Amino acid sequence: MPEPLGLFGGTFDPVHFGHLRLAEESISHLGLSGVRWIPAGQPPHRNQPDVTARQRLEMVLRSTEKNERFSVDASEVEAAAPSYTVRTLERLRAELGSDYPLVLLVGADAFAGLTTWHRWRDIFALAHIAVSHRPGFPVEISSLPNELATEFNDRRLSNASALKDAPAGGVVTFAMTQLAISATQIRKLLANGLSARYLLPDSVLDYIQAHQLYRNRL
Numbered sequence: 001m002p003e004p005l006g007l008f009g010g011t012f013d014p015v016h017f018g019h020l021r022l023a024e025e026s027i028s029h030l031g032l033s034g035v036r037w038i039p040a041g042q043p044p045h046r047n048q049p050d051v052t053a054r055q056r057l058e059m060v061l062r063s064t065e066k067n068e069r070f071s072v073d074a075s076e077v078e079a080a081a082p083s084y085t086v087r088t089l090e091r092l093r094a095e096l097g098s099d100y101p102l103v104l105l106v107g108a109d110a111f112a113g114l115t116t117w118h119r120w121r122d123i124f125a126l127a128h129i130a131v132s133h134r135p136g137f138p139v140e141i142s143s144l145p146n147e148l149a150t151e152f153n154d155r156r157l158s159n160a161s162a163l164k165d166a167p168a169g170g171v172v173t174f175a176m177t178q179l180a181i182s183a184t185q186i187r188k189l190l191a192n193g194l195s196a197r198y199l200l201p202d203s204v205l206d207y208i209q210a211h212q213l214y215r216n217r218l
Contacts, residue, residue, distance in 0.1 A: 001099065001101060001164050001165065002033065002100060002101065002164075003031060003032065003033035003101070003164060004030065004031065004032050004033065004101035004102065004103045004128070004163045004164055005032060005033055005034060005035075005036060005096075005100065005101070005102055005103065006023070006026050006027065006030065006032040006034065006035035006036065006103050006105050006130070007035070007036050007038060007088075007089075007092070007102055007103065007104050007105060007127065008022070008023050008026075008035050008036070008037050008038065008105045009037075009038040009039075009040060009076075009083070009085060009088065009104075010038075010039065010040060011039070011040050011043050011049060011056065011183070012037075012039050012040075012056050012059065012060050012183070013049045013051065013056055013183050013187070014051075014056065014059050014183060014186060014187075014200060014204055014208060014213075014214075015056075015059050015060050015063045015200065015201075015204060016181050016182075016183060016186055016199055016200040016204075017179055017181055017199060017200060017201070018179045018181040018182070019063075020063060020064075020201070021176060021177055021179055022105065022107070022132055022176055023035040023037070023070065023105070024067070025132075025174070025176045025177060026103075026105050026130060026132070026174065026176075027069055029160060029174040029176075030103060030130055030160045030163060030172065030174060031160060031161060031163065031164065032103060033069075034069040034070065034071060035069065035070055035071075035105070036070075036071045036072070036073050037060050037064060037070060037071070037072045037073065038072075038073045038075070038076055038083075038088060039053065039056050039057045039060050039072070039074070039076060039077055040053075040076050040077075040083035041053045041076040041077040041078070041079055041081075041082075041083050042081070042082045042083055043082070043083055044082040044083065044084060044118070050213075050214070051213050051214070053077040054077060055207075055211065055213065056077075057072070057074055057077045058207060059204045059207055059208070060072055062201070062203040062204055062207055063200070063201045063203060063204050065203075075088075075091065076088060084117075084118040084119075085104070085117060085118070085123060086117070086118055086119040086120070086122050086123055086126065087118075089102070089104070089123060089126035089127050090126065092126075093126055098167060099167050100167060101128065101163055101164050101165075101166065101167050101168070102126070102127040102128065102167065102168060103127060103128045103129070103130050103163055104123065104127045104128065104129050104130065105130050105132065106129060106130070106131055106132070107131070107132050107133075108131055108132065108133040108134075108137075108139055111129065111131045111139065111144075111148075112143060112144055112145075112148070114129075114148055115145050115147055115148050121151075124151065124155065124168065124169050125168055125169065126168055127167075127168045128157075128163050128166075128168055128169065128170040128171065128172065129170075129171045129172075130160075130163075130171075130172050130173070130174060131171065131172070131173045131174075132173075132174055132175075132176045133173055133174075133175055133176070134175065134176075134178045135175040135176075135177075135178060136175075138173060138175075139152070139173050141153060151171070152171055155169060155170055155171040156170075156171050156172070156173075157170040157171065157172050160172050160174065181199050181200075185199070186199055186200060186214075187214050190208065190213070190214035190215065191214055191215065191216055193215075196208075
């Protein structure tokens with residue numbers, strides 16, 4: 001059985017150091033072979049971003065290009081359909097095979113809303129789920145919807161090393177370095193002509209400035 005592969009989807013509008021630290025720390029915490037970034041083309045859970053999907057893809061490519069353990073999957077950007085996680089996982093299963101351990105990386109807030117996702121129960125048959133949380137603030141079963149709390153309790157793995165023993169179906173949690181950075185915060189700074197430097201990589205900020213992205217938008 002190969003080492004598990006992390007899958008990190010999102011709008012990345014724009015990608016920032018919080019995203020990069022989550023991906024980086026997940027490799028060591030979970031024993032991953034690497035992380036495949038999957039920028040959403042048409043995110044179904046929010047309004048279409050003001051910048052184009054290809055611009056968001058380019059920012060992810062620029063931010064990850066020097067890390068050999070990161071790869072970028074452009075398929076969702078190139079697709080005409082909305083980017084549903086379950087469909088992405090089905091596509092990757094067809095590509096990588098049924099036995100390859102896949103680990104979907106999500107934050108605690110996103111995991112708490114999992115029951116609102118398209119065909120959410122099917123996700124467990126396609127991948128493991130790794131939930132990142134703030135140090136000292138573990139995922140509490142009492143804070144989850146009842147259906148999800150049951151799945152969390154039944155599927156939780158006591159050790160991340162068990163991720164490599166099956167291709168899918170488990171849930172693990174891990175604490176990551178807390179960085180108080182959000183894409184919303186960055187967009188507001190840029191819209192108001194304020195500096196976002198040191199919140200995201202210089203290569204991404206240079207791209208934003210060169211293409212005049214996020215200006216006068218709140």
